[in-house]
């Protein structure tokens with residue numbers, strides 16, 4: 617895997633995705649070899665053209681000799697109906713390129729499971745020597761936003777002429793944008809979209825030397841605007857070389873917190889609760905016999921009594 621073997625990378629990511637007990641050992645093993653890739657988070661509303669864009673961006677970066685790993689989070693929502701096949705089709709341009717590894721991951725229902733699996737898959741690609749790791753997520757849930765927030769750069773993809781944009785603008789993904797992309801620039805309303813992002817930006821104050829997110833118009837289907845997007849990403853990278861440490865810290869903080877929550881919940885279920893007690897508590901909450909705060913407090917007290 618460390619030498620970039622495609623099959624080995626795929627197997628490693630499968631261990632993580634299946635939440636195999638070997639996954640923890642794998643992460644432990646490879647962790648010292650990570651921290652070298654530049655992590656690019658790409659997010660935006662469903663169907664914005666993220667996968668098409670990532671595919672084009674991959675091609676653009678390959679020209680300069682970057683090696684690329686892509687993790688696309690498959691929304692498997694009833695609306696998009698599973699993008700795994702779609703992503704494969706859209707990204708198969710690189711199927712013959714041994715320096716590009718693309719993987720779609722299915723959303724799991726678990727608390728934080730998606731964010732964890734994605735961030736661990738990124739670790740695998742990092743350890744496998746990819747100079748760039750691109751993570752595509754639909755910017756709809758907190759999990760998705762967290763994934764992108766802790767990347768080295770967050771690229772927010774919007775499209776003209778849909779109510780989605782307004783939603784996205786409100787949903788907080790504006791706050792995480794380091795670079796804006798207005799994709800589907802071939803469509804009517806692209807300039808209006810740029811103007812509305814501009815006016816949103818002008819409401820914020822940027823200090824001296826502070827990065828002001830640029831807006832790049834792209835047409836992912838043809839590749840128009842992709843050199844400009846890659847240029848914007850590189851400009852941010854150069855600008856933020858000194859602040860990258862902060863992002864890394866945020867990422868590790870997120871990782872540790874997330875694991876602690878997961879492990880602690882497992883511990884609670886295993887050692888503090890009688891079989892079926894959790895469900896019984898849930899029923900009592902539903903029956904209004906106990907409130908959730910008191911229920912949590914009660915369990916917490918038990919855990920504090922334990923040595």
Ligand SMILES: Nc1nc2c(ncn2[C@@H]2O[C@H](COP(=O)(O)OP(=O)(O)OP(=O)(O)O)[C@@H](O)[C@H]2O)c(=O)[nH]1
Pocket residue numbers: 661662663664665666667668669691696699702706754799800801802803834835836837838
């Ligand atoms: N007209 C036009 N269509 C585009 C452009 N970019 C992407 N599309 C089309 O938009 C559709 C969705 O593209 P995807 O790349 O799958 O979008 P996505 O954001 O990855 O979608 P999800 O992952 O399902 O949220 C596809 O039919 C693309 O061909 C563009 O610049 N112009």
Ligand SMILES: [Mg+2]
Pocket residue numbers: 666667668688699703752
């Ligand atoms: Mg996609």
